Structure formats: C-alpha cells, structure tokens
Amino acid sequence: MERYYQKEMECASREDMLAIQNERLVKQVQHVWDNVPYYRQKMEQKGVTPADIHGVEDLHKLPFLTKADLRDAYPYGLLAKPLEDCVRIQSTSGTTGRRVVAFYTQHDIDLWEDCCARAITAVGGTNQDVCQVSYGYGLFTGGPGLNGGSHRVGCLTLPMSSGNTDRQLQFMTDLGTTILCCTPSYAAYLAESIHERGLRDQIKLKAGIFGAEAWSEEMRRDIEKQLGIKAYDIYGLTETSGPGVAFECSEQNGMHINEDHFIPEIIDPDTGEVLPEGSQGELVFTSISKEAFPLLRYRTRDICVLSRKACSCGRTLIKMCKPMGRSDDMLIVKGVNVFPSQIETVLLENGYSANYQIVVDRINNSDTIEVLVEMTPDIFSDSLGQITDMEKKLVAALKAMLGIYAKVRLVDPKSIARSEGKAVRVIDKRKI
Numbered sequence: 565m566e567r568y569y570q571k572e573m574e575c576a577s578r579e580d581m582l583a584i585q586n587e588r589l590v591k592q593v594q595h596v597w598d599n600v601p602y603y604r605q606k607m608e609q610k611g612v613t614p615a616d617i618h619g620v621e622d623l624h625k626l627p628f629l630t631k632a633d634l635r636d637a638y639p640y641g642l643l644a645k646p647l648e649d650c651v652r653i654q655s656t657s658g659t660t661g662r663r664v665v666a667f668y669t670q671h672d673i674d675l676w677e678d679c680c681a682r683a684i685t686a687v688g689g690t691n692q693d694v695c696q697v698s699y700g701y702g703l704f705t706g707g708p709g710l711n712g713g714s715h716r717v718g719c720l721t722l723p724m725s726s727g728n729t730d731r732q733l734q735f736m737t738d739l740g741t742t743i744l745c746c747t748p749s750y751a752a753y754l755a756e757s758i759h760e761r762g763l764r765d766q767i768k769l770k771a772g773i774f775g776a777e778a779w780s781e782e783m784r785r786d787i788e789k790q791l792g793i794k795a796y797d798i799y800g801l802t803e804t805s806g807p808g809v810a811f812e813c814s815e816q817n818g819m820h821i822n823e824d825h826f827i828p829e830i831i832d833p834d835t836g837e838v839l840p841e842g843s844q845g846e847l848v849f850t851s852i853s854k855e856a857f858p859l860l861r862y863r864t865r866d867i868c869v870l871s872r873k874a875c876s877c878g879r880t881l882i883k884m885c886k887p888m889g890r891s892d893d894m895l896i897v898k899g900v901n902v903f904p905s906q907i908e909t910v911l912l913e914n915g916y917s918a919n920y921q922i923v924v925d926r927i928n929n930s931d932t933i934e935v936l937v938e939m940t941p942d943i944f945s946d947s948l949g950q951i952t953d954m955e956k957k958l959v960a961a962l963k964a965m966l967g968i969y970a971k972v973r974l975v976d977p978k979s980i981a982r983s984e985g986k987a988v989r990v991i992d993k994r995k996i
Contacts, residue, residue: 566814566877569685569717570678573824574879578872581880584824586619588852593617593626596858599644602637603629603860620827623850624838629862631892634664634803643667645856655703656802656901666802667856673712675853679808679822680713686813686820686877687771687796689743691718694768698732698746698754699776699899701725705806706776706899710745713808719743726750729757737766744772747899748779748787748795752929755790769793775800775807776899777931778887780995784816797886803862804849810884815876818883825853828882829861830870833891844869846891847884865892895990897924898931900968904989907935907970910961916940919980925993934971935962941977 699706810819
C-alpha cells in the first residue's frame, strides 16, 4: 500500500495545487521585491513590478537568476531576511572557487525536512525503520537534509556521514538498518564490501535513497540485485534547499517535484523561451515558500523533461526525468560540483598554462578524476623527483579548491591535442 507523508499536498488536484502556487508566488515576488535590492534591480531592468505577477501564468515575465548572480551577490546580496532570523547556512562550491552559500530560517529547515520526509515515506519508510544517512554532513546538504527528514518520519536515524566503511557495516548489521541514504557510487561500494566480508545474510536493508550524482538504470539494477533492495533516486540543489526538491516513488520512473514549494519550468537554454510540457530543455526552479534565500526562476543548467502523466502511486505532483546532461560544463564527481574553470584557476595561479585535460572515470564503483597538465618549456624537467614534487603541490592546491582528491599528471609541452574549435577539456569515461 502506498504511503504518503503529506497526502493532501502530494495528491492535491491540479486546481488546488495551482491555487496554492498562485497565492505563494504572488506573496514571494512581493517579499523578494521588498527585501532583495539585487533582484529588484533585475526586475526593474526588465520593466516588471510585483503588480504584474498575478500567478503562475505570469512567471515567464520575471528575470532569471544564474550561478553567476549567486557569485556576484555573495555572500549576503540575495538574502531576504535579517541575519538574526537565519539559523543555518549550507554551501557548495561555485564556478571559480567562490562558494554558493544558502541561508535558512527555522521555517525553511522545517519545510526542507518535510520534503525529505516525503521522499523517505515514498520508499516505504515509517517509524519502524532504521535509516542510515551516509551522505556527507557539514556544509553539504545531503546529510543534514535526509537526517531531518528521517527524524520527521520517526525512523531511528544513524547520522553516519560518508566514509569509514568498517563502521558503516558494523552499525548496518548491529542495528538492522532498513533504509540507506548515500550516493549511488558509495552504495555500490558498500554492496561490494558486504559481499567481500560475507555479511549479505546479516543485512536487513529494504530500500535506498541515492542521489547527488548521475547514475544509470544499469547501475540501479546492479545495486538492487547486490543489496536485495529497491533503489530510489532523489534530486535537489543547495541553491533551492538541498535533496528533496524531487523524489522517486514506487513506480521508480521519474521524480515527483514538490510543487507546493518549487515551481518548475523547462526553457530553451539558448533563448530562455519557456517550452511546453514534454519538451527537453533546461530545468528552472522558483522557490515559493522559502523565507531567507528565495530564488526566483533559478537556472539549474540540468537538462530534463517534465511530465504530468498519471502515476500509479497516486501522487499528482509533476514528474521530472533523471537529468540527461547539463547546459554548462559542470561535472559531478563523488557528489561534488567540479568546474573546469576551478581547475584552470589553480593551474594559472601556480604558473602553468591553460593547456590541460580532465579525465573522469568510475573504477570499482568509485569516481576518479585525473588532470593532465602541460608543462611550459621553462619548467619542463626530466628530473623525475622534481616532477613528482610539482605534481604533489598541484594535488594539494586542487584539493583545497575542489574539496576532493584529483590525481595530477604533468605531461610534455604541446602533448595535449589542440582543437580548431572548442578545446576538449573533459573526457568523461563513466557509463552514466
């Protein structure tokens, strides 16, 4: 039997949901106009005022926000509440090392946790379950979001964070974990470790909520087979709250968007024109219930399709498919946002040229990233020891910028193929 956390919202009629969205959007636009000079100026440049926005049908009149706006307005330029009303920040890396910081009031956290509770309930979670949250905690939204959602549902919550596999498996077996929340690549690694240690018959898992990185249907089936579970996708962005913006249900065929909090649009990434339902394009979100950091028409850069086709789970919330790619050059490696521009910044700051190549792969179910860097003729050296030292220095600088380990290989000058058009900076070998 299908379970719902907030059935009246998850199964609302289209008319009722539209009425909620219209009311919240009008209120939110006024809130942003009154409290965010940065966005008010963008509205004025477009010749729009709150009086022009009567509901969702007028959403297209508002200006877009992009990651560049978040960088330009950092840290407080998009804050819509006084700092004394804010109780937390979460953060992710930005394009050039300047971080994206999102602010939360207690009300914002409550709503975010409700969204995550909907996701946990949709996979069958109840207060009888033991939910192991193995996403990273701290600034990353994965751990805190699902931790809060698990509390709301009433699960016994294991706030494990990522890594330390021995401890993960000890708690999983000793406490009888039934729901696992982590990245899909870490789930695959845990499955491998469980089999290696002969623990398969001691595992009580029934479901997994896996997000923060791209994964294929083949990987889903493999994880399900290895762990004897149902594996569900979840979607979110730090900029809009974190995981729980959208979640999969028992149908496991696309993610329901929590439309009472986030209005989705699909646009043509080149023209910005809103496309009809069923079209492939760039996903745009408007937060209609957030207080501290309410982004209007935020361009996610994720390419996907929206569908209102009736779902067997009974939810009427619109569905988004898995993101099919991006309209920018961001990579997601081990759940972390990585931009080639960040890597370029580090190389230039350390005296290297901008001739480099990033090779991403997935080996033994874990993402790897290697950066090939051309030496300039003046630093070219045949001394192996010297090259090793230079590589180590770059590894440390990249770790400081990206937050993850990237292997570095210094190569001979002019050894990376030149391109007549756009340089091929990224080679992604992952089958996702």
